[in-house]
Amino acid sequence: MRVVLGPMEGVLDYLMRDLLTDINDYDLCVTEFVRVVDRLLPEHVFTRLCPELEHGSQTRSGTPVRLQLLGQEPDWMAENAVRAVELGSQGIDLNFGCPAKMVNKSKGGAALLQHPEQLYKIVKACREAVPADVIVSAKIRLGWEDPQDCLEIADAIEQAGATELTVHARTKMGGYKASEIKWEYIEKIKQRCQIPIIANGEIWNYQDGQDCLHQTKADAVMVCRGAFNLPNLGNVVKHNHPAMPWHQVVELMLKYSEFEIKGDKGLYYPNRIKQWLAYLRHEYEAADDLFRNIRRFNKAEPIAEYIRSLPRL
Structure with a gap:
């Protein structure tokens, strides 16, 4: 296919x-x-x-x-x-x-x-x-x-x-x-x-x-x-692979956080990661919790730091 x-x-x-x-x-x-x-x-x-x-x-x-x-x-x-x-x-x-x-x-x-x-x-x-x-x-x-x-x-x-x-x-x-x-x-x-x-x-x-x-x-x-x-x-x-488990999604978000984004990262990144979480919430219950916890942040580093603090395998 x-x-x-x-x-x-x-x-x-x-x-x-x-x-x-x-x-x-x-x-x-x-x-x-x-x-x-x-x-x-x-x-x-x-x-x-x-x-x-x-x-x-x-x-x-x-x-x-x-x-x-x-x-x-x-x-x-x-x-x-x-x-x-x-x-x-x-x-x-x-x-x-x-x-x-x-x-x-x-x-x-x-x-x-x-x-x-x-x-x-x-x-x-x-x-x-x-x-x-x-x-x-x-x-x-x-x-x-x-x-x-x-x-x-x-x-x-x-x-x-x-x-x-x-x-x-x-x-x-x-x-x-x-x-x-x-x-x-x-x-x-x-x-x-x-x-x-x-x-x-x-x-x-x-x-x-x-x-x-x-x-x-x-x-x-x-x-x-x-x-x-x-x-x-x-x-x-x-x-027909199995769905990606949440801990791997967290690793993926961290990788995204590490990308060098052109322009003002403090403005660009928070909007994009929140936008992505809005989609992830349809598949992962944990994404909804994460979204609620970071939505007050408007700078890149506090968001990335919070994601880095999440438990991972």
């Missing part, structure tokens, strides 16, 4: 990619999106978001990293796709699934699902701009509101020349509600399209991954939020 570690804006940065690919057998990582508006972005924008570009576009453990672009203007998307490839990105991923209000308000991300003809133009422009052997993938939801729209959307993306397609099995209006997952529509897309399809949404354990592949007939799965709930989810889904 091919398992992809998907993007999560403001959460899954290069530090987390490094941490999670070191302990999981992921086949690919996709970055947070580079926002493209009306210009060719300078190199530092790409390398700041994806420092792996300077190391063969892979994490330290060797997992390939693909840079993601988000925007609505075909020509500017194409020019920035070329730049990303020139910098070494292992393919280009196009974000047509982000449900964030600010992104959608500016007609980016999931807002484009309402305009399949524009999706076609963007994908086609990027496909024609980069070398033929470069992967151009796209990530979508089932539609804005009606999941039936996914077939027209997928057709537009395939006809434009995309190499593969990731489908989050909810509409934009479905948000992240478990009740809104509709894997059956991924199967419909799979029946219709010739390109590889990657299924995404509500994969929290090994059985979820098996059920998803069985129902969707997809070629691979992508995990996102679940990878923060359960740090070794990639290996759980791919190899």
Whole structure:
């Protein structure tokens, strides 16, 4: 089974990619999106978001990293796709699934699902701009509101020349509600399209991954939020490994604490570790206690010191 570690804006940065690919057998990582508006972005924008570009576009453990672009203007998307490839990105991923209000308000991300003809133009422009052997993938939801729209959307993306397609099995209006997952529509897309399809949404354990592949007939799965709930989810889904015990999660958090974080660590680190604990609480009861005990701290060292004081095997 091919398992992809998907993007999560403001959460899954290069530090987390490094941490999670070191302990999981992921086949690919996709970055947070580079926002493209009306210009060719300078190199530092790409390398700041994806420092792996300077190391063969892979994490330290060797997992390939693909840079993601988000925007609505075909020509500017194409020019920035070329730049990303020139910098070494292992393919280009196009974000047509982000449900964030600010992104959608500016007609980016999931807002484009309402305009399949524009999706076609963007994908086609990027496909024609980069070398033929470069992967151009796209990530979508089932539609804005009606999941039936996914077939027209997928057709537009395939006809434009995309190499593969990731489908989050909810509409934009479905948000992240478990009740809104509709894997059956991924199967419909799979029946219709010739390109590889990657299924995404509500994969929290090994059985979820098996059920998803069985129902969707997809070629691979992508995990996102679940990878923060359960740090070794990639290996759980791919190899049926047992869930990582809490004491190993503590060691992982300590490793994260030791990373050299650019900028003001006193501001950056506390927010990120608390954000991670908010996910871990869904899987580990001890994470809830830890979160309550450190939430009053707004500097890095007191948090790291408290984690170091936790009992470990």
